[in-house]
Amino acid sequence: MRYLSGLAWGWLGTVSATSQTISTQGIYDLVKRRIPQHVDSFEFSLVNATPSVVLSASEKPNDQFVVSTSDDGKILVEGNSISALSSGMFIINNYHRLHKYLSDIAHVGIYWYIGNRLDLAPSELPRLNEPLKGSSVVPWRYDLNTVTFSYTASFWDWEEWELQLDWMSLHGVNLPLAWVGFEKTLVEVFQEIGLTDAEIFSFLSSPAFQAWNRFGNIQGSWGGELPYSWIENQFNLQKQIVARMAELGMTPVLPAFTGFVPRAITRVFPNASVVEAPSWGNFPPQYSNDSFLEPLDDHFGPLQNSFISKQKAAYGNVTNIYALDQYNEINPFSGNTTYLTDIAASTINSLKAADPNAIWMMQGWLFYEAESFWTADRIEAYLSGVANSGDMLILDLFSESKPQWQRTDSYHGKPWIWCMVHDYGGNQGIYGQIENITQNSMQALASSPSMVGLGLTMEGQEGNEVVYDLLLHQAWSETPVDTEQYFHNWVTARYAGSGSIPQGLYHGWEILRATAYNNTNLTASICVTRSIFVNEPAISGLLDWTGFDPTIVVYDPADLVQVWKYVFEAAAAQPALWSNPSYQYDLVDITRQVMANGWGTIYADLCDLYAQSNASSAEIYAQGAKMIGLLNSIDTVLSTNRNFQLSRWIDAARAWAQGNESEAAYYEYSARNQITLWGPNGEIDTYAAKDWSGLVSTYYVPKWQIFVEYLASTPTADYNQTELHSQVLAFELKWQTEPLDIESKEQDLQYVVKQVVEAWPDLFSG
Ligand SMILES: *[C@@H]1O[C@H](CO)[C@@H](O)[C@H](O)[C@H]1NC(C)=O
Ligand SMILES: *[C@@H]1O[C@H](CO)[C@@H](O)[C@H](O)[C@H]1NC(C)=O
Ligand SMILES: *[C@@H]1O[C@H](CO)[C@@H](O)[C@H](O)[C@H]1NC(C)=O
Ligand SMILES: *[C@@H]1O[C@H](CO)[C@@H](O)[C@H](O)[C@H]1NC(C)=O
Ligand SMILES: *[C@@H]1O[C@H](CO)[C@@H](O)[C@H](O)[C@H]1NC(C)=O
Numbered sequence: 026m027r028y029l030s031g032l033a034w035g036w037l038g039t040v041s042a043t044s045q046t047i048s049t050q051g052i053y054d055l056v057k058r059r060i061p062q063h064v065d066s067f068e069f070s071l072v073n074a075t076p077s078v079v080l081s082a083s084e085k086p087n088d089q090f091v092v093s094t095s096d097d098g099k100i101l102v103e104g105n106s107i108s109a110l111s112s113g114m115f116i117i118n119n120y121h122r123l124h125k126y127l128s129d130i131a132h133v134g135i136y137w138y139i140g141n142r143l144d145l146a147p148s149e150l151p152r153l154n155e156p157l158k159g160s161s162v163v164p165w166r167y168d169l170n171t172v173t174f175s176y177t178a179s180f181w182d183w184e185e186w187e188l189q190l191d192w193m194s195l196h197g198v199n200l201p202l203a204w205v206g207f208e209k210t211l212v213e214v215f216q217e218i219g220l221t222d223a224e225i226f227s228f229l230s231s232p233a234f235q236a237w238n239r240f241g242n243i244q245g246s247w248g249g250e251l252p253y254s255w256i257e258n259q260f261n262l263q264k265q266i267v268a269r270m271a272e273l274g275m276t277p278v279l280p281a282f283t284g285f286v287p288r289a290i291t292r293v294f295p296n297a298s299v300v301e302a303p304s305w306g307n308f309p310p311q312y313s314n315d316s317f318l319e320p321l322d323d324h325f326g327p328l329q330n331s332f333i334s335k336q337k338a339a340y341g342n343v344t345n346i347y348a349l350d351q352y353n354e355i356n357p358f359s360g361n362t363t364y365l366t367d368i369a370a371s372t373i374n375s376l377k378a379a380d381p382n383a384i385w386m387m388q389g390w391l392f393y394e395a396e397s398f399w400t401a402d403r404i405e406a407y408l409s410g411v412a413n414s415g416d417m418l419i420l421d422l423f424s425e426s427k428p429q430w431q432r433t434d435s436y437h438g439k440p441w442i443w444c445m446v447h448d449y450g451g452n453q454g455i456y457g458q459i460e461n462i463t464q465n466s467m468q469a470l471a472s473s474p475s476m477v478g479l480g481l482t483m484e485g486q487e488g489n490e491v492v493y494d495l496l497l498h499q500a501w502s503e504t505p506v507d508t509e510q511y512f513h514n515w516v517t518a519r520y521a522g523s524g525s526i527p528q529g530l531y532h533g534w535e536i537l538r539a540t541a542y543n544n545t546n547l548t549a550s551i552c553v554t555r556s557i558f559v560n561e562p563a564i565s566g567l568l569d570w571t572g573f574d575p576t577i578v579v580y581d582p583a584d585l586v587q588v589w590k591y592v593f594e595a596a597a598a599q600p601a602l603w604s605n606p607s608y609q610y611d612l613v614d615i616t617r618q619v620m621a622n623g624w625g626t627i628y629a630d631l632c633d634l635y636a637q638s639n640a641s642s643a644e645i646y647a648q649g650a651k652m653i654g655l656l657n658s659i660d661t662v663l664s665t666n667r668n669f670q671l672s673r674w675i676d677a678a679r680a681w682a683q684g685n686e687s688e689a690a691y692y693e694y695s696a697r698n699q700i701t702l703w704g705p706n707g708e709i710d711t712y713a714a715k716d717w718s719g720l721v722s723t724y725y726v727p728k729w730q731i732f733v734e735y736l737a738s739t740p741t742a743d744y745n746q747t748e749l750h751s752q753v754l755a756f757e758l759k760w761q762t763e764p765l766d767i768e769s770k771e772q773d774l775q776y777v778v779k780q781v782v783e784a785w786p787d788l789f790s791g
């Protein structure tokens with residue numbers, strides 16, 4: 026029986042049939058990859074399919090599907106796009122209560138880090154007594170930030186991308202950003218105009234820093250030069266990524282020519298209009314102040330055309346949406362409104378000349394980050410350079426905490442997407458704003474006619490997957506998702522494969538929902554918190570940071586201990602959980618957070634002791650030893666799980682060298698530098714900090730040892746932060762390239778947690 030065609034959904038029939046042939050093969054292949062035992066259990070059918078390329082972002086209809094059990098017992102999924110089919114298989118909207126077929130009826134899922142768990146679906150798929158209909162409330166579901174490609178995916182291989190792409194598809198993402206391999210096209214464009222390889226390669230940055238080179242924030246590479254093999258290999262990876270995106274019915278957002286060029290541009294174009302961008306992030310001009318070929322210049326259009334045609338030749342005619350950011354954290358050369366309008370007009374003209382259907386996608390971050398430069402009239406001037414609203418698409422990047430769409434009058438009518446950053450720099454902390462993303466996003470949709478999507482724009486894709494899942498889920502319900510029901514269902518699918526799920530897991534997650542995941546105090550914290558010990562050692566000022574890079578926890582730490590108890594004791598009730606990868610991951614993460622919170626108290630006691638002036642060095646050492654001991658215990662807990670190990674990040678970096686030792690060392694340096702000093706000399710020190718085994722033991726422990734030594738040998742009245750800083754920095758610089766002893770240990774989690782609880786009873790009794 027066919028349902029979709031018979032339903033009187035308003036827009037059906039108004040969408041003209043397209044000449045594009047859309048194949049369902051991609052979705053059948055997804056089933057084959059992830060639920061191989063059910064290749065024959067699903068049937069997918071496109072009805073009134075809408076093309077993935079539309080002429081304006083606001084022209085695209087919402088996605089719709091119907092799922093039913095067919096006469097021959099198959100799960101029949103009908104929809105108007107591949108994304109609708111994929112979501113239909115995964116998400117079901119049943120009488121305004123959202124349910125997911127695979128996770129809520131078959132109770133299985135697919136997750137970051139943990140990987141595919143859909144293959145745990147029962148051999149007999151549950152039948153549906155009546156058809157279930159679903160409709161997205163926004164046409165676009167967007168994923169990834171330009172910087173995610175560096176913070177998280179710098180060293181991803183195809184296997185990791187393949188998981189990510191299937192995750193996206195099943196979560197309804199249809200507009201993913203696709204930056205990998207950008208340099209291949211760029212280098213060819215530069216070679217074509219006569220720049221030498223030396224001139225070109227002195228501009229390019231190392232693997233873990235490419236995002237900011239692409240943004241025009243930095244240039245060049247410290248610690249070596251980017252090898253050409255990197256560019257080739259990334260390009261080959263991108264061909265696979267883009268092809269798969271297209272197969273899964275997504276519209277990839279591909280890069281364009283931005284205008285950031287090697288300094289030597291003036292050698293080949295002596296009269297070109299080139300301005301120096303401002304310096305960025307404390308970097309010296311050698312690595313910053315990028316040269317910007319102004320879009321007003323006659324050379325700009327031909328370079329754009331060359332870039333886009335090479336890109337089309339490489340990846341095919343798969344998109345008309347291009348990511349292009351000229352002023353991300355770097356202000357324009359001039360604030361003159363005529364100038365700003367002309368820049369935007371030249372930019373869109375260059376895109377349109379290269380692809381008549383081009384849509385310019387831009388991150389709206391600049392309007393928040395450089396709010397004082399971007400006054401109302403400058404924003405209006407810049408945006409008005411794109412006369413036809415449909416030619417632009419703006420990501421309201423940090424909608425959950427710092428939305429800009431109101432103050433810009435919905436970007437003056439340009440289509441825009443409500444996005445969540447949530448995580449900065451891939452920091453780790455249990456955190457979420459579940460009310461904001463469900464309630465405020467839907468209020469925005471109701472009040473702004475040009476809002477066309479929901480999106481994820483995390484800097485780093487780290488933990489807290491539940492809140493990302495929730496936001497994408499919200500894209501299928503006009504009313505705010507019922508988070509209690511949602512968390513309950515999430516837990517059921519999350520821990521599938523280990524028999525019945527102990528009630529304690531539901532209780533634990535219910536507390537998380539009401540506490541760590543329910544921040545509403547944006548004065549206290551606007552994003553993921555980070556552990557105090559990742560910060561530079563100091564005698565004061567580290568506790569309760571608010572706003573950005575917060576160290577404050579927005580819940581009562583005792584509540585988290587309660588969560589930990591429920592989760593830990595669940596495995597006593599259901600020992601099979603000890604070998605469940607979701608359980609292992611979550612228990613490590615929650616234990617990590619309990620210990621990190623407790624560490625703050627021990628550190629504060631040491632500071633108090635030192636402040637008393639009369640403490641003996643023996644007392645300082647004793648309290649210091651306790652503080653260091655806890656760090657070592659944290660390292661041991663993290664070491665039980667590959668996903669929390671520094672060696673995972675480093676091994677992935679080195680693997681790209683394919684055995685070439687000098688390249689491996691360069692990639693490793695790039696990887697280590699990003700998560701620590703972020704620059705040759707600590708230009709953005711401690712920004713992308715991680716709680717990873719191996720990093721705690723070889724990096725944080727020695728730094729805090731220097732701190733304890735310093736306190737023990739320095740009278741309180743003589744404490745000098747500058748002096749301490751130089752000792753710590755000397756160590757940090759040395760660490761960047763010294764060999765590390767971080768073999769992965771992977772001790773048994775159950776054993777380790779038991780030991781840790783015995784060693785630190787106070788931390789685990791709330
Ligand atoms: C290793 O890589 C370096 C830098 O890219 C290159 O110069 C060198 O030729 C490579 N060595 C081998 C044996 O391929
Ligand atoms: C650059 O401009 C100067 C005068 O402004 C002119 O003489 C020269 O021919 C120009 N060079 C090129 C390459 O256009
Ligand atoms: C770099 O930018 C800064 C402003 O951010 C400016 O003061 C400086 O002169 C620039 N340096 C160069 C070499 O362009
Ligand atoms: C690319 O696709 C678009 C949209 O379907 C179409 O308008 C355009 O003609 C295609 N271009 C090429 C070169 O095939
Ligand atoms: C802005 O630039 C235009 C064109 O270059 C110029 O005519 C105008 O006087 C400038 N406005 C201001 C306020 O400087």
Ligand SMILES: *[C@@H]1O[C@H](CO)[C@@H](O)[C@H](O)[C@H]1NC(C)=O
Pocket residue numbers: 460538539540543545
């Ligand atoms: C989340 O916090 C808000 C504001 O404090 C409160 O009204 C709401 O009930 C909380 N939600 C849950 C699930 O506890």
Ligand SMILES: *[C@@H]1O[C@H](CO)[C@@H](O)[C@H](O)[C@H]1NC(C)=O
Pocket residue numbers: 424425426427428458460461464465544545546547
């Ligand atoms: C969501 O964020 C917006 C913007 O900062 C704020 O006005 C609103 O109060 C927040 N809502 C909740 C429930 O946190």
Ligand SMILES: *[C@@H]1O[C@H](CO)[C@@H](O)[C@H](O)[C@H]1NC(C)=O
Pocket residue numbers: 546547548549571
């Ligand atoms: C929000 O957090 C700030 C900073 O910690 C605190 O001063 C304030 O009392 C909190 N507001 C509420 C309503 O809890």
Ligand SMILES: *[C@@H]1O[C@H](CO)[C@@H](O)[C@H](O)[C@H]1NC(C)=O
Pocket residue numbers: 637639640
């Ligand atoms: C050190 O001084 C504090 C008050 O600053 C006092 O409470 C404590 O007893 C003193 N300890 C010793 C060992 O004198």
Ligand SMILES: *[C@@H]1O[C@H](CO)[C@@H](O)[C@H](O)[C@H]1NC(C)=O
Pocket residue numbers: 745746747748
């Ligand atoms: C702190 O140490 C720095 C570096 O050793 C020194 O230059 C500075 O004078 C010291 N400050 C004080 C107040 O002693």
